[in-house]
Amino acid sequence: MAITAGIDVGSGAVKVAVMNIDDCRETLSAHYLERIRRRDVMEVVEESLAAALRDAGLRRDQLDYIATTGDGDVIPWRTGHFYGMTTHSRGALYLVPESRAAVDIGALHTRAMRFDPSGRVLQYQMTSQCASGSGQFLENISRYLGISIDEIGPLSLSATDPEKCSSICAVLAETDVINMVSRGISTPNILRGIHNSMALRVAGLLRAIKVEGTILLTGGLARDTGLSAAIADKLKEGGGAGVSLATHELSVQAGAIGAAIWGAFRHGKLAKQQEATRGIT
Amino acid sequence: MSLATQEAPMAAGELADLVGSATRLYEDLELKAVRDWKANDPARRAIGFLPVYVPREVIHAAGALPVGIMGGGDQIEIVRGDSYFQSYICHLPRSVIELAVSGRLGALDGFVFPSICDVIRNLSGMFKVLMAEKWVHYLDLPQNFDRASGGKFYRHEMATIANGVSALTGIEVTNERLRDSIRLYNENRRALADLQALRVQSPWLVPATEYYLLLRASYLLPPEAHTQMVRDYMRLSRTSQRHAQDNIRVMVRGAFCEQPPLGLLRTLERAGCYLVDDDFVLGARFIPEPLPEDGDPWQALIDGFLYKSLPTASKYDVNATKEAEVVQRARDVRADGVLLIAPSFCDPALLDQPMLARALDKAGIPYTSFKYAEDTGQFQVIREQAGTFADAIKLWGTK
Numbered sequence: 001m002a003i004t005a006g007i008d009v010g011s012g013a014v015k016v017a018v019m020n021i022d023d024c025r026e027t028l029s030a031h032y033l034e035r036i037r038r039r040d041v042m043e044v045v046e047e048s049l050a051a052a053l054r055d056a057g058l059r060r061d062q063l064d065y066i067a068t069t070g071d072g073d074v075i076p077w078r079t080g081h082f083y084g085m086t087t088h089s090r091g092a093l094y095l096v097p098e099s100r101a102a103v104d105i106g107a108l109h110t111r112a113m114r115f116d117p118s119g120r121v122l123q124y125q126m127t128s129q130c131a132s133g134s135g136q137f138l139e140n141i142s143r144y145l146g147i148s149i150d151e152i153g154p155l156s157l158s159a160t161d162p163e164k165c166s167s168i169c170a171v172l173a174e175t176d177v178i179n180m181v182s183r184g185i186s187t188p189n190i191l192r193g194i195h196n197s198m199a200l201r202v203a204g205l206l207r208a209i210k211v212e213g214t215i216l217l218t219g220g221l222a223r224d225t226g227l228s229a230a231i232a233d234k235l236k237e238g239g240g241a242g243v244s245l246a247t248h249e250l251s252v253q254a255g256a257i258g259a260a261i262w263g264a265f266r267h268g269k270l271a272k273q274q275e276a277t278r279g280i281t
Numbered sequence: 282m283s284l285a286t287q288e289a290p291m292a293a294g295e296l297a298d299l300v301g302s303a304t305r306l307y308e309d310l311e312l313k314a315v316r317d318w319k320a321n322d323p324a325r326r327a328i329g330f331l332p333v334y335v336p337r338e339v340i341h342a343a344g345a346l347p348v349g350i351m352g353g354g355d356q357i358e359i360v361r362g363d364s365y366f367q368s369y370i371c372h373l374p375r376s377v378i379e380l381a382v383s384g385r386l387g388a389l390d391g392f393v394f395p396s397i398c399d400v401i402r403n404l405s406g407m408f409k410v411l412m413a414e415k416w417v418h419y420l421d422l423p424q425n426f427d428r429a430s431g432g433k434f435y436r437h438e439m440a441t442i443a444n445g446v447s448a449l450t451g452i453e454v455t456n457e458r459l460r461d462s463i464r465l466y467n468e469n470r471r472a473l474a475d476l477q478a479l480r481v482q483s484p485w486l487v488p489a490t491e492y493y494l495l496l497r498a499s500y501l502l503p504p505e506a507h508t509q510m511v512r513d514y515m516r517l518s519r520t521s522q523r524h525a526q527d528n529i530r531v532m533v534r535g536a537f538c539e540q541p542p543l544g545l546l547r548t549l550e551r552a553g554c555y556l557v558d559d560d561f562v563l564g565a566r567f568i569p570e571p572l573p574e575d576g577d578p579w580q581a582l583i584d585g586f587l588y589k590s591l592p593t594a595s596k597y598d599v600n601a602t603k604e605a606e607v608v609q610r611a612r613d614v615r616a617d618g619v620l621l622i623a624p625s626f627c628d629p630a631l632l633d634q635p636m637l638a639r640a641l642d643k644a645g646i647p648y649t650s651f652k653y654a655e656d657t658g659q660f661q662v663i664r665e666q667a668g669t670f671a672d673a674i675k676l677w678g679t680k
Contacts, residue, residue: 065527073551080527081553083668086676120677121669266527266675 002064002267003029005052006259007045008087009072012036012107012135012220014044016052017256018063021264026094030055031253045075067263069255070106082262085111090119090261091254092216096246101211102254103202103231105221107135110198112205119258123209127201135220138227141177141194145187152191156226159192173197191226199230203238214244222251296517299510303494306501307543310356310380312388314501315348319388326449328416329389331377331404332538333397333595334567335420336582338462339439340393341504344452348389349500349564352376355542355656357383365407366400371626372654373539374404381411390449391416393442397538397595398629416445423587424597432583439579459578465504467571472511473499474569477558479515481614484555485525486518489546496562497540526553529674532616533559534607534637537593539624539655548660549620553671558614560593567591594629603633604640611646617674620667621650647674 001022008015018030032052036044053060068078069087084104092102093115101114111126127134142149163185165176173194180190206215215235221227232245250257306314312327319325326345330337337347353359353376361382362375380386392415394405405419420438423431443454452458476495480487495514499507531549537560549556568585590596592603611619619641623630634650641648649670651663 073553078526080675081551081668081671082675083552083665083672085669086672262672262676270527 002264003058003062004065004067004260004263004267005049005063006087006256006261006263007049007066007068007072007075007078008253008255008259009041009045009068009070009074010106010220010255011071012139013252014041014048015253015256016048017253017260018052018056018058019257019260019264021261026261026264028094028250028257029058031250031256033252041071041074045072065263065267067259067266069259072259080263080266082259084255085113085121085124086119087255087258087262088218089113089115089121089258091256091258092218093117093119094257094261095248095250095254096214096216098214099216099246100213101206101209101215102218103206103215104219104255105135105198105202105217105227106219107139109134110202110205110219112202112209112211114209114211119261125205125208127205137173138194138198138221138224140174141191144174144177145181145190147187153223153225153227155188156191156195156224157188157229159186159188161189162192162196163189165190165193165197192230195224195226195230196234198227199234202231203234206235206243207238212242214246216246216248216251216254218251218254220252222247222254296514296521299514299517300491300494303491303498303510306498307494308356309501310353310385312348312385312501315346315388318346318503324450326390326446327388328391328393328446328449329386330393330564331395331397331401332373332562332564333395333593334422334564334586334590335393335395336439336442336586337504337564338459338466338578338582339442339454340446341465342454342458342462343443343446344450345390345446346503347500349497349562350377350380350386350389350392351497351500351540351562352655353380354540355544355658359656369626370400371539371624372656373624374400376655377404378407378411381408389415391418391445393418393420395420396422398627401538416449418442418445422596424599426587426597426599428583428587431587432580435583435586436579439582456578459582460574462504463572463578463581464574465508467574469499469504469508469511470566470569470571472508472515473566476511476515477566479518481557483525484528484530484557485523486521489550489556489559490543491518492556493543493546493561496565499565500562527675528553528555529617529671530555530557530615531618531620532557532607532611532614533561533620533622535594535621535623535627535630535634535650536561537563537595537630539627541622541653542655542657544660545653545657545663548664549667552664552667553675554620554667557616558610560591563591563593567593594633604636607637608640608644608646611641611644616646618647618649618670620670621648623650623652625652625654 006017013035016032020027020029030052032048034048065079068081073081088104092099104111113124114122315327327348328340328345329348329350340347352373359375359379362379365378408417423435425431531554568590572581572585592606
């Protein structure tokens with residue numbers, strides 16, 4: 001049995017998952033999310049881990065492995081680090097066991113990955129460094145429109161005549177939005193237009209990696225109901241037979257959960273190696 | 282013992298100071314350290330040399346300080362250097378020209394350009410024109426690895442260097458002086474070998490950036506000062522609070538000439554790779570074993586080059602030892618995988634890569650490859666590649 005923590009340091013938030021894992025069961029003991037909000041990342045990490053451990057009723061020295069992912073490679077006291085594709089795939093598999101692909105839409109990047117039933121990444125694609133189609137971009141837009149982030153999804157779903165928006169460049173898209181506001185386009189129609197343009201890019205990434213079966217949305221924007229609806233529509237438009245889109249209330253924790261699970265795997269493997277070494281000596 | 286319960290690694294003040302000194306030397310493109318060394322005695326001379334290998338003992342025995350010229354890295358903007366070269370060659374010669382024409386190499390009294398590739402050969406010609414008042418020598422290293430022909434040729438080449446430097450210092454290279462220099466450089470070889478052994482045994486005690494900074498310092502400091510620095514580092518590092526992380530162990534090949542920026546090394550470590558062997562600053566340990574300290578010192582240097590030097594892309598590999606070496610070395614240092622890296626447009630490194638890859642394939646050793654330049658500033662793609670490579674090895678044992 002292993003008790004592990006997964007820490008996913010994103011551009012906008014730190015996510016922590018504490019897991020209890022034995023041969024036949026993976027149990028999520030606690031999870032915690034804290035937005036960074038221009039604070040020192042290490043302070044947020046310390047605070048988030050402490051909160052998750054408190055919720056799990058554990059002390060830090062009871063952890064067998066602290067696994068980091070995302071930008072968690074800056075944490076010097078980590079046990080090991082795993083790459084985002086690897087952890088989101090494993091986390092997606094934990095949350096939705098039938099999933100065979102995941103789309104991680106975070107504050108700065110969007111990544112699509114296809115994996116096998118063991119969580120091994122088979123193929124992936126990600127957006128370039130452009131911020132278009134990312135959470136940060138959507139957050140900026142919500143600020144221009146004077147609405148909160150939580151309002152984005154429901155408003156987008158109520159759109160009746162979505163406006164077209166640039167799907168290429170965040171700068172152009174922001175200009176588009178300013179023009180739309182001045183032309184009197186309603187907020188729901190603007191938001192759905194943006195969601196549609198983002199969904200177009202996501203659908204492109206998914207097609208590039210030839211997904212089949214269930215796709216889980218992970219990352220911070222997985223909770224955006226308007227975006228998930230737009231992606232589902234775009235997949236249908238692209239003739240996505242045999243493809244279904246899933247979300248999960250813990251989708252945002254997928255990276256942290258995946259890191260914690262892989263941490264437990266490594267803990268077991270290292271223990272076996274140590275035993276073997278002891279046997280030899 | 283659980284890895285996760287260990288405390289954050291905190292470098293002791295003394296260790297941080299030492300690494301700080303090495304960092305300042307690395308950043309010293311104005312060669313202030315060399316100017317200071319020369320200021321202590323106006324008769325002192327310093328000779329610059331390019332990668333990969335020059336017999337530093339000969340320059341040292343002639344009373345001069347051998348100083349490695351490793352380019353400007355990511356610290357200078359190339360303004361005039363680009364106009365000297367076509368676009369499809371590596372970055373190093375451009376930044377070396379930039380250093381030269383901006384006066385940063387003014388502390389050096391002469392230059393040795395060892396044979397690496399055509400570009401460096403041409404660079405030596407440019408220096409002869411640009412620095413007409415200084416001594417510039419193109420060192421043709423032997424490509425025949427026997428005493429009778431290659432050895433004889435190399436003895437003549439070393440004598441030319443000895444005479445050239447002696448003319449600047451007024452100090453003749455006697456056998457006694459050369460033996461003394463070999464003795465000092467042997468001490469340095471032993472120190473670097475011990476550092477390498479420590480790194481193989483406990484890579485978390487010797488982060489790649491610090492190891493690299495120590496290597497770079499060897500190209501600016503007198504050998505005895507550098508040996509002391511390496512010994513001090515090992516003592517301090519062993520007593521530091523640094524602890525192991527669950528990283529893979531990798532070996533790096535292909536960075537023997539143009540050097541990777543520090544950011545790239547940090548990126549590789551952050552991506553979960555411990556660098557346990559590499560060919561950075563290769564000239565500093567090109568002949569890893571100590572040379573005989575008695576007998577004919579010229580012969581000791583000749584035999585060292587002909588029979589004990591490491592295989593690398595810029596050296597003619599008459600017995601095809603590179604493939605076997607890369608596999609054996611990976612096994613010796615217990616590398617989980619190999620990073621075959623190469624500076625963009627580096628013909629020697631890129632020509633060797635398929636051969637090394639084939640040998641690694643055959644031996645079942647995972648590898649991945651990517652290119653860099655000394656001034657590469659964006660590491661996201663390399664981070665992804667190294668990260669997925671590390672994950673694949675950690676979780677599935679393959680690439």
